[in-house]
Amino acid sequence: MNSRRKRSIIALTDGLKSLIAYWAGRPEDAFHYASQGADTAANLRGTVGLWLLGLQARAAAVLGDEETERTVNQATADRREPVIHDDLDQFGGLFTYAPEKQLYYAIESEVLLGHGDAQLAAQAEQAVLDFSDPNSPNWAFGDLAGSQCDLALIRLFSGDMEGTADAIRPVLNLPPSHRNNGIVVSALRVRHALMTSPARTAVVAQDLRAEIEAFPASRPALPRGHHHRGPSSDRVPLSSFSTRQVRCRHSVLPSGHVLQWPGALATWQTGVGELQCAIRLAEA
Numbered sequence: 426m427n428s429r430r431k432r433s434i435i436a437l438t439d440g441l442k443s444l445i446a447y448w449a450g451r452p453e454d455a456f457h458y459a460s461q462g463a464d465t466a467a468n469l470r471g472t473v474g475l476w477l478l479g480l481q482a483r484a485a486a487v488l489g490d491e492e493t494e495r496t497v498n499q500a501t502a503d504r505r506e507p508v509i510h511d512d513l514d515q516f517g518g519l520f521t522y523a524p525e526k527q528l529y530y531a532i533e534s535e536v537l538l539g540h541g542d543a544q545l546a547a548q549a550e551q552a553v554l555d556f557s558d559p560n561s562p563n564w565a566f567g568d569l570a571g572s573q574c575d576l577a578l579i580r581l582f583s584g585d586m587e588g589t590a591d592a593i594r595p596v597l598n599l600p601p602s603h604r605n606n607g608i609v610v611s612a613l614r615v616r617h618a619l620m621t622s623p624a625r626t627a628v629v630a631q632d633l634r635a636e637i638e639a640f641p642a643s644r645p646a647l648p649r650g651h652h653h654r655g656p657s658s659d660r661v662p663l664s665s666f667s668t669r670q671v672r673c674r675h676s677v678l679p680s681g682h683v684l685q686w687p688g689a690l691a692t693w694q695t696g697v698g699e700l701q702c703a704i705r706l707a708e709a
Contacts, residue, residue: 429469433513436466436473437520443480447487448607456484471511472522475501479522479530486537494534501527523563525555529572536575541582549576553592567607570596574611581618586629589615597636609641 439462
């Protein structure tokens with residue numbers, strides 16, 4: 426395995442750690458792993474380095490570090506144009522950081538800092554539109570729901586209660602099987618903002634807050650040890666913390682190599698010309 430490919434895998438692993446920590450409410454850990462991965466991917470030309478920067482910016486926003494958030498997001502934008510897709514990007518799905526996802530991450534980092542002007546609202550509407558086609562190769566229902574929750578927050582910050590309700594409605598209508606941890610966390614952010622909004626006493630706000638409060642409780646329990654096995658072409662959003670399996674055709678790590686960190690287990694098994702990436706993400 427060449428050095429560049431090895432660094433890409435190490436950076437990807439740090440990204441997974443950061444993502445899990447972010448949705449589990451551990452922003453310090455999320456920032457640490459994202460920064461560590463970003464350093465590893467600093468001279469790589471694929472999109473994994475951009476993903477690490479996006480993760481870093483979101484974690485910085487949760488921590489209230491607006492200066493770092495803005496600096497990192499600008500660095501991400503500057504690095505987009507010279508990107509050259511590498512071996513990981515060719516796999517697609519979990520392994521590439523599409524422009525649509527980059528926009529979603531950038532908007533979310535601004536929203537987490539409490540911003541919501543007209544320009545950001547327009548960008549959020551574009552992000553929702555970008556993820557609205559399930560036939561798009563970069564579509565993911567988790568990213569769509571996250572974008573819709575971000576749009577709801579931006580409208581709430583501007584005092585548009587009806588617009589807030591309209592934006593989050595598709596999320597609240599998701600079937601229980603689609604209400605993964607990331608989506609629930611995103612929806613609960615809207616509920617928290619409703620509790621402190623000047624419009625919190627409005628009937629629409631009260632009804633919406635009560636509906637979101639019931640949202641997590643309506644998810645089905647996942648039996649211990651249960652997991653989903655999909656075809657090799659499955660695209661599974663990393664924002665889902667349910668157990669998932671992703672298969673990729675490529676040999677990049679020694680057979681049986683195991684990576685462990687709190688809340689997740691990634692086992693990489695190499696066959697003849699095939700890497701099976703079994704990524705199991707526990708419910709946070």
